[in-house]
Amino acid sequence: MIRVLKIGGSILTDKSREFAPREEEITRVAKEIAIHPDDVVLVHGAGSFGHIPAKKYGLPHVFNRQGLRVTHSCVARLCEMVVLALSHAGVDCLPVHPLSCLHLRGGRIDSFFMDPIEEMLKNGIMPVLHGDVAMDATGKAAIVSGDQLVAYIAKSLQADVVAIGSNVDGVLFSGRPLSRITRKELSRVESAIGGSEGVDVTGGMRGKLLELLDLADLGIESMIFNAGIKGNITRALKGEYVGTRIERDK
Amino acid sequence: MIRVLKIGGSILTDKSREFAPREEEITRVAKEIAIHPDDVVLVHGAGSFGHIPAKKYGLPHVFNRQGLRVTHSCVARLCEMVVLALSHAGVDCLPVHPLSCLHLRGGRIDSFFMDPIEEMLKNGIMPVLHGDVAMDATGKAAIVSGDQLVAYIAKSLQADVVAIGSNVDGVLFSGRPLSRITRKELSRVESAIGGSEGVDVTGGMRGKLLELLDLADLGIESMIFNAGIKGNITRALKGEYVGTRIERDK
Numbered sequence: 001m002i003r004v005l006k007i008g009g010s011i012l013t014d015k016s017r018e019f020a021p022r023e024e025e026i027t028r029v030a031k032e033i034a035i036h037p038d039d040v041v042l043v044h045g046a047g048s049f050g051h052i053p054a055k056k057y058g059l060p061h062v063f064n065r066q067g068l069r070v071t072h073s074c075v076a077r078l079c080e081m082v083v084l085a086l087s088h089a090g091v092d093c094l095p096v097h098p099l100s101c102l103h104l105r106g107g108r109i110d111s112f113f114m115d116p117i118e119e120m121l122k123n124g125i126m127p128v129l130h131g132d133v134a135m136d137a138t139g140k141a142a143i144v145s146g147d148q149l150v151a152y153i154a155k156s157l158q159a160d161v162v163a164i165g166s167n168v169d170g171v172l173f174s175g176r177p178l179s180r181i182t183r184k185e186l187s188r189v190e191s192a193i194g195g196s197e198g199v200d201v202t203g204g205m206r207g208k209l210l211e212l213l214d215l216a217d218l219g220i221e222s223m224i225f226n227a228g229i230k231g232n233i234t235r236a237l238k239g240e241y242v243g244t245r246i247e248r249d250k
Numbered sequence: 251m252i253r254v255l256k257i258g259g260s261i262l263t264d265k266s267r268e269f270a271p272r273e274e275e276i277t278r279v280a281k282e283i284a285i286h287p288d289d290v291v292l293v294h295g296a297g298s299f300g301h302i303p304a305k306k307y308g309l310p311h312v313f314n315r316q317g318l319r320v321t322h323s324c325v326a327r328l329c330e331m332v333v334l335a336l337s338h339a340g341v342d343c344l345p346v347h348p349l350s351c352l353h354l355r356g357g358r359i360d361s362f363f364m365d366p367i368e369e370m371l372k373n374g375i376m377p378v379l380h381g382d383v384a385m386d387a388t389g390k391a392a393i394v395s396g397d398q399l400v401a402y403i404a405k406s407l408q409a410d411v412v413a414i415g416s417n418v419d420g421v422l423f424s425g426r427p428l429s430r431i432t433r434k435e436l437s438r439v440e441s442a443i444g445g446s447e448g449v450d451v452t453g454g455m456r457g458k459l460l461e462l463l464d465l466a467d468l469g470i471e472s473m474i475f476n477a478g479i480k481g482n483i484t485r486a487l488k489g490e491y492v493g494t495r496i497e498r499d500k
Contacts, residue, residue: 113363
C-alpha cells in the first residue's frame with residue numbers, strides 16, 4: 001500500500017521567521033510517521049526555510065542565480081533536520097532533492113526521474129522530498145511546491161493513500177472543515193476557503209486543492225488534514241479519512 | 251566548449267581523518283575554477299567525508315541503510331562547502347546529488363537524469379556533483395565514484411575538455427609522470443603505477459584510468475593532473491594538457 005504523505009512547512013517551521021524550525025514538532029511528526037513507515041514517500045513543505053529566501057531574492061519572478069543557491073541550501077538544511085528526526089525515531093530514510101531529479105516547464109513538472117525513489121521503497125527506505133527551487137525549460141527561475149510533488153508522485157506510483165498535512169482542519173467553510181469536496185463544490189464554496197497563514201509563495205490552500213482535484217480526476221482520492229493535531233498523521237497513514245476528502249464529481 | 255573537471259577528495263580533504271576539510275585548498279581550488287567558470291561541470295571526490303563513513307558501515311559490501319544515510323549526509327556536507335567556496339569566488343553554481351538523479355546496476359550507472367545539469371549549463375550555472383552513495387537495481391548498497399560520474403557526464407555531453415585533478419602529477423612510471431597513456435601502454439606499465447594515498451574504496455589510480463580509457467575509446471581524450479599545484483586547474487580548464495593525457499590506441 002503506497003502512501004504519499006505531505007507535511008506542510010507551517011507545521012515544521014515558524015513561517016513568520018527565517019530559519020525557525022519547530023524542533024519539537026519535527027520530532028513529534030517523525031515519531032508519528034515511525035508507527036507506519038512502510039511504503040511511505042514523505043514530502044515536506046519548505047516553510048520559512050524556502051519562502052523567506054525565495055521572496056528576498058524575488059524568486060520565481062526574477063532569475064537570480066544566488067537566490068536559487070541560497071534558497072536550495074536553506075530547504076536542504078530543513079530536509080536534513082527532518083531526515084535526522086526520522087532516523088532518531090527509527091525510520092530508515094534518504095533525502096531526494098527535486099533540484100537534482102526533476103525538470104519543469106513553465107513551473108510545472110515536465111520530467112521527474114523516479115527510479116531512485118522506487119528503488120528506495122523496494123529496499124525499505126523512505127524517500128524524503130521537499131518543496132524546492134528547480135530548473136525550468138523556459139529559462140525562468142522556478143519553484144516546485146510540495147503539493148505539486150505530492151500530486152505527481154501519487155499519480156506516478158498510483159498511491160493508495162494521499163494525505164496532505166496542513167495546519168488547518170481541512171478545507172474550511174464558515175470556519176468548519178468540509179468532510180468532502182469535489183471540483184463542482186469548490187466553485188460553490190470558493191469565496192469562503194481559509195488560506196494558510198504567513199508568507200506562502202506557492203498558493204496556499206487553493207493551490208493544494210487544484211493539485212488534488214486534478215489527481216482526483218485520475219481516480220486517486222486524497223485528504224487535507226490537520227497535521228498539528230496529535231494522532232492525525234498516524235490515522236491518515238492507516239488510510240483513515242481525517243479532515244477533508246478530495247473526490248471527483250460523480 | 252563543455253569542460254568536465256574532477257577535483258579529487260585528496261585535494262579537498264585530509265583523507266586520513268574524518269570530517270577534515272582542507273579549507274585553504276577548497277578556497278584556492280574555487281578561485282582557480284573562477285578564472286574560467288563557463289560551461290564547466292564540476293565533480294568532486296568524497297575524500298574522508300565519504301570513504302571513512304562508507305568503510306565504517308561496510309559499504310558497499312553490506313546493505314546498511316543507516317550507513318547510506320550517514321555517508322550521503324557527510325558527502326553532501328562537503329559538497330555544500332565546495333559550493334559555498336565557489337560562490338564566494340564569484341561562481342554561480344548549484345549542487346546536484348547523484349543519490350537523487352541516477353540509478354546503478356551492479357555498481358555501474360544504468361540511468362542518469364541529466365536535464366537539470368544541461369539546464370544549469372544553459373543558464374550560466376555550474377553544476378557541482380560528487381562521489382556519492384546511490385541506489386542499485388540489484389538491491390545492493392552501492393557507491394558511485396567521482397571518476398565514474400566524470401566519464402558518464404563527459405560522454406553524455408560530448409565534453410571538449412575532461413580533466414581529472416588528483417594529488418599526483420599524473421600516471422607515474424618509475425616515479426615520473428607519463429605524458430600520455432593508451433590501453434596497450436597501460437598493460438606494459440601497470441605494475442609500476444602509483445596509487446592514491448590513504449583510504450580509497452573506489453579503486454584509486456587504476457579505477458580512474460579504466461574509466462578514462464573507456465572514454466578515450468569513444469573518442470574523448472582526457473588528462474590526469476596534479477590539482478595540488480597552483481595554476482594547474484586554470485591551465486587544464488583552458489584545455490592545456492597538464493599531467494598525463496589518456497588517449498586511445500591508434
